[in-house]
Amino acid sequence: MDFGLTDEQRSIVETTRTFVEKELYPHEEEVERTGVLRPELAAEIRRKALAAGLYAANMPEEVGGAGLDTVTWVLYEKELGRASYALQYCGVPRPSNILLAGTEAQREKYLYPTVRGEKIDCLAMTEPGAGSDMRAMRTKATRDDGADGGWRIKGSKHFISHADEADFVILVAATGSDDAGRTQMTIFLIDLDTPGVAVHDGYRNVSHRGYTNSILDFDDVRVGDDAVLGEVGKGFELSGEWLGSTRLQVAASCLGRAERALELSAQHAATREQFGQPIGRFQGIGFKLADMATELQAAELMTLHAAWKVDQGTATDADIAMAKVKATEMLAMVADEAIQIHGGMGLMDELPLERIWRDARIERIWDGTSEIQRHIISRSMLRPLGA
Known part of the structure; x- marks a missing residue:
């Protein structure tokens, strides 16, 4: 087995390490002292990450990403991990790769703008009463019997990373039960300015100052069938795959x-x-x-x-x-x-x-x-x- 790095891998490690030391380390003291990552600072780091080719590096080349293999991506993540979490997580975003499962229309609306740095995503799975047990979630999406069809969503999520600055949410909701009585889940792509969606401050935590978590409430939120990511009732399998x-x-x-x-x-x-x-x-x-x-x-x-x-x-x-x-x-x-x-x-x-x-x-x-x-x-x- 060859444990040596390729020239390309060494270059990516060096580039990422240099970026971390030059662009992230100098701001660690401020974030630790204030407990806040200033929006303008986050935006500045994102611009520099885009220019350096480090933004959305987890994505394939065909959608605008770096197309890194998994080993190289792990080496890249290791270098980013040396810095303050808030700075590397928010300043050098890596969009959720579950967006790759979307239709071309969904890619145009959500994936490509996120890879280009024009939008920010957040993933909402965890609930107060359903942490590791996803099938115990109570956020439900039911068919809308109205003339326009679609779905009506009610429920709450918590511990949602940086939902306070996101443009849309990748939401996992219960949509029924299978023959064995197990909860079936479906994933939805929902803009956070959709009526009925509310973003609240989350909890103060000991780890990762500057990192924020939020509580999301969905009060009879209505979305169309085009909001479904993947297949209806296959959210658990889709989550596990991606x-x-x-x-x-x-x-x-x-x-x-x-x-x-x-x-x-x-x-x-x-x-x-x-x-x-x-x-x-x-x-x-x-x-x-x-x-x-x-x-x-x-x-x-x-x-x-x-x-x-x-x-x-x-x-x-x-x-x-x-x-x-x-x-x-x-x-x-x-x-x-x-x-x-x-x-x-x-x-x-x-x-x-x-x-x-x-x-x-x-x-x-x-x-x-x-x-x-x-x-x-x-x-x-x-x-x-x-x-």
Whole structure:
């Protein structure tokens, strides 16, 4: 197996790293201090990301994206992951690839403008009473018996990332039950200025300052049949087909932050002296560095292997689940040890370590908790054995 990067991959990594260090790092202190990513700053970074060819890099070339294979995309996401989440998530948007499942008319209205940076999307799946259990959702879409037909939607979603600045929502709603009594879901594309749609401030959170989440209410919202993405009643399957890559994105982002924390720790251990020698020479510190590096490399190899399997068409849900659970839990360990190596200064906001440590906590929760990932992994092992 060839573990070397191609010239193109090295170029993408270098370009992305340079962009992160030049355009994102300088604004981290402001976002951390204020807890806000100014709209004008976000717009400025988006313009620069477009000019650098980094905007919507997760999309195929035929729709205006970079057309990266999955391995290269993971390397790109790792570099973006080194920076403050709000800056890299909002400043360098990667539109939801589920938009690729749309009709040509839907692509013209939603996908292409989003890839060009003219529109911003948000994805609404999670509800207060239905987190990991999607089939328990209560947001419902029912057929409109009126003359114009279409659908009427009622319900509420929460934890919707940056819905406050989005132009449209990719909404997952219940639209009936199958023969086994399981909820069937359908995905809708809805402009956020549609009558009956309301966007409310979400919750203040410990992780990722500057990142916002919103609550979306749908009060008898009426949309036409042309708002349906994919097939009616196939939303669960469509979500599973297109959205698995977000878990690899989380894993890759964790790799970038862990690498940054490890670099700072190694530098500190090599230059900070106590008792007449660099603290890295003490076994208590040296072994921490060794364990951090080992766990980081293991998580990176697992993530890249899952990405490679996606490109080969052989990836399973368990492959991606293992990458996510390993990378997110590795980041928690590396961030914690980095602070321990730095001592009291590790918790001061002069360094990015306290932010990395604080931000790491959410990664084991969103896009499927660690417990959900372990359920996926163990189920894949037991099902072939009849259990």
